[in-house]
Amino acid sequence: MSTRISDHTSQTAHAVSDLVARSNRLGADPRVTNYAGGNTSAKGSEIDPVTGELVDLLWVKGSGGDLGTLTEKNLAVLRLDRLRALAGVYPGVEREDEMVAAFDFCLHGKGGAAPSIDTAMHGLVDAPHVDHLHPDAGIAIATSADGEALTTEIFGDTVVWVPWRRPGFQLGLDIAAIKAANPQAIGCILGGHGITSWGATSAEAEARSLQIIRTAEEFIAARTAERSEHPFGAERPGFGALPEAERRAKAAALAPVIRGLASTDSPQLGHYTDSDVVLDFVSRERLAELGALGTSCPDHFLRTKVSPLVVDLPADASVDETVARLTELHAEYRDRYQAYYDRHATSDSPAIRGADPAIVLVPGVGMFSYGRNKQTARVAGEFYVNAINVMRGAEAISTYAPIEESQKFRIEYWALEEAKLQRMPRPKTLATRVALVTGAGSGIGRAIAERLAAEGACVVVADRNVEGAREVAEALGGDDVAVAVGGDVTSAHDVAAMVDAAALAFGGVDLVVNNAGLSISKPLLDTTEADWDLQHDVMAKGSFLVARESARAMIAQKMGGDIIYIASKNGVFAGPNNVAYGATKADQAHQVRLLAAELGEHQIRVNGINPDGVVRGSGIFAGGWGAKRAEVYGVEEQDLGAFYAQRTLLKREVLPENVAAAVLALTGPDLSHTTGLHIPVDSGVAAAFLR
Known part of the structure; x- marks a missing residue:
């Protein structure tokens, strides 16, 4: 036996x-x-x-x-x-x-x-x-x-x-x-x-x-x-692919707008594809005809919906012209999809799951695909590339003849498919949200990126140290969760590139954390003009540039958003030998109030966090600030965290993850009606109480 x-x-x-x-x-x-x-x-x-x-x-x-x-x-x-x-x-x-x-x-x-x-x-x-x-x-x-x-x-x-x-x-x-x-x-x-x-x-x-x-x-x-001609017909004059730099710039400008339209019924994440297969298809005479026929394989149209939204403008149409036309085409698409549902739904059919497109094709630019998470959005795009290959093959040997619309509906609104959707895990707190965190290669920024990703957000990890940013992004789970981008927040060009990276990777941006910073600890008479300018360029100007470019994308999306400033207790507390740092933190604190008042009409909330004494894992403290502050207070540098803790009301050391938890509190659903607020994360510094 x-x-x-x-x-x-x-x-x-x-x-x-x-x-x-x-x-x-x-x-x-x-x-x-x-x-x-x-x-x-x-x-x-x-x-x-x-x-x-x-x-x-x-x-x-x-x-x-x-x-x-x-x-x-x-x-x-x-x-x-x-x-x-x-x-x-x-x-x-x-x-x-x-x-x-x-x-x-x-x-x-x-x-x-x-x-x-x-x-x-x-x-x-x-x-x-x-x-x-x-x-x-x-x-x-x-x-x-x-x-x-x-x-x-x-x-x-x-x-x-x-x-x-x-x-x-x-x-x-x-x-x-x-x-x-x-x-x-x-x-x-x-x-x-x-x-x-x-x-x-x-x-x-x-x-x-x-x-x-x-x-x-x-x-x-x-x-x-x-064959003597292409299966998709001749290339339409003016519909060919734009040069790469121009193409991707236009895609980045359009992505937040299209994502907002595709999220009319429920928030979606996006994926951008400009492969040769896609760019060729969107340039051809038969694009609209074949696009309207939709996909056939059940696996394909369950991800892509029965047909894509096809923009009917040439490649050189301006962004404004394309946005205007997209708005019209989106309304028409929703009407058509509702009519498709109404034609085939029976009394026991599942409710309509949303009438927005999953695939949007833009001549000269490429394809935008959408889903409830980044992987789903990416796979939807991959499936439509499969569908393009199928159409090309079928048209080369015969005539493309997908299954009937009624059969597609029977699968898309299949009770078994609905049951599978109902069995899916409940979305995490920040699912479908795209976060951009500056200074995220180490310290507080890294802790924030890790917490946001753990709660379901997709994260753009931005840092001057691009290698550090890549290490963090890879640790978070790779391209379906996080991407790294290098850049200097004092450069308007670099900041625009950060926001563009969010748009091209995930469709747009919803949650921005102004965390990048440095600290110069000197008495007034030792503080040089260069010290002052550098301190303000990085944190005051840098925060302004990041907020401005992010707000531009959020307004285009029409999905609201959050902007968080990692300020400091030093913005309200007169610490010793700290004039440049304290003044720029006060600047950041007032930017929170100003922008909360200005952006509220767009459902963009702006809030701040005032940490203090975050020594462990801090790039700022490791870069010399810790040694200077230890000298000011007359303690050993390795004891600085404990020193800060003992002067607080709670006698607890503040860690990067404590700041990250405050970011989550401000951007999650529980404080949805809060804007213009500063939250202290300092274990209790009475002199820095907000009044």
């Missing part, structure tokens, strides 16, 4: 590891399948720990997983006998959604992922290994008007056409029947959708998947080379 268990445990481990490795290879190539698209499976046997008998099992990628990053925990494990027995109780295609809940009664063991809608396809097809993928070339055939004839022309009888059917139990039965009737076949083209292949071994299934994809790619390439 123990030998049998050991042997089968080893065989099972090998089968699962092969499946994971195969999945990772297939998922790593965007020509093979898109992010989180497709699924793979393996069948095998294992000793049932209850009966001691062999039981046949199916390991299949679970709901919401991604092939490229799949691990064993992302697999659903089901008893094959119970799964196949479901065919005997299947109530028919009109009630096939009920079968998803039945999969739970087929699960083996504990843990693992929830079974996906495609589980039936993998379990019912009589093959040890099955791949279902969404390659651009395969979908190009699947969405061609004569896709069935093309399948025969390209593959003969080795790949079989399966007419469009929404993913589900019936599609699994269809493919199983087609495979049984075509023993020579290695796979099939699913109309409007993708491909499925199978094999006796993991290696054979993978090889057949790649064979189908490469054969389709070669056929499309050959037909494209034979």
